[in-house]
Amino acid sequence: MSSSRSHRSGGSGQRGSGSGSSSNKPRTSHVCPLLASLLASSSSSSSPNPYGHRRRRTTLTAQKTIQQLIDALVTHRVNTLTELRRIEQVAAACENEDDARRFQEPMTAAWLHYVSSNQFLSELRGLTPDYPFSSDLLADAHQRVVTDPLSNRSWNLAWLCLCKIRDDGLLPLYAVAEANKPDMWGYNSETGEPYTPADEEVARLAQCFEYEWTQAVTTLLRHWATPPTWY
Template sequence: MSSSRSTRPHHSSRLGSGSGKKSKASQSTRQLIESLQTHRVNTLTELCRIERIAASCDSEDDARAFQGPMTAAWAYYVSSNQMLSELRGLTPNYPFCGDILSHAQGLVRNDPESNRSWNLAWLCLVKITDDDLISSFAGSEASRPEMWGGRQPSAEEAQQLAACFQYEWEMAVQNMLRHWQATPTWY
């Protein structure tokens, strides 16, 4: 693993080692996993905090115990609309378009490369950025008559509003991506 941008859970290289040990996950790991499974933790900041703990596990049993619950917690974070709520919290002037996130989820789920990470939220944010979804959706949203009190906006008006959408939405996505010092990928 030579890339400084790529991270792999500290434990992942040991997962297939077949050590034969049958010890249980530690008490603190079980508590964190329970908080993931019961969705007591469902914010970007807290999920990232637990993800960092999971990635730095010294115990192979703890590392294995985190895999499924961490993956499921990220999927729940996205599907429960918590991610959209947090994106909208970062875009107070021009609320983030939910269709962007829905479209990104569809693209990620249909992308064979999506198995490179356990983190659906990160995959969606990267897809939004890499596929320039904000630019596409900002233009179409700004042209909708509903944005203009039912009237059709002029091209210039729509362009100005699209630029405002694009700026604020891109800043929100970049702000969220800053939570990962290294990408949460398997390889």
């Protein structure tokens, strides 16, 4: 075996696909100052108040906060899973049906942008540093969601993709495909030819990919104790 074997399999983030490049690093997971202030305002504005004029002021403040959150979604100032999830929770907690309906289209578009802008892939790869998450796998999951008539049960494209990955058994399938890629194995140090791994070696590497990817998907799915569905 080539002396580069361990480097290629253990450091596959350096592959030609660019999975180790800085462009694929996830954004920091802390909540942006804008979102933090808006959520704090939303929380305080919902406090009960015995005085009518203050109650009216509270209602106006809440409406302003809702509009600011919607603006943040529409302009994509918020584009990480944690931040989008927090706004999603605010929308779900709306007691006024009209307020909840105002969030519907912007929230749907924001989750679509999160996936299509590759931020979703970046965050998945941030959770899989040793065996970077497959872009082909995520693209397949996305396509399956698009062609699934039942996908209209949710506004949340990221959640739908995670469920497809888990439920359609895509993790082991793409783990094997990734482990079979020639650039996982480098070259034979003696002949200079591409190294041909034994079946057992490919199987072990595939298990490593599948384990780390499974942990990442499971971690992200924990953001939803209740499925974000219409029914």
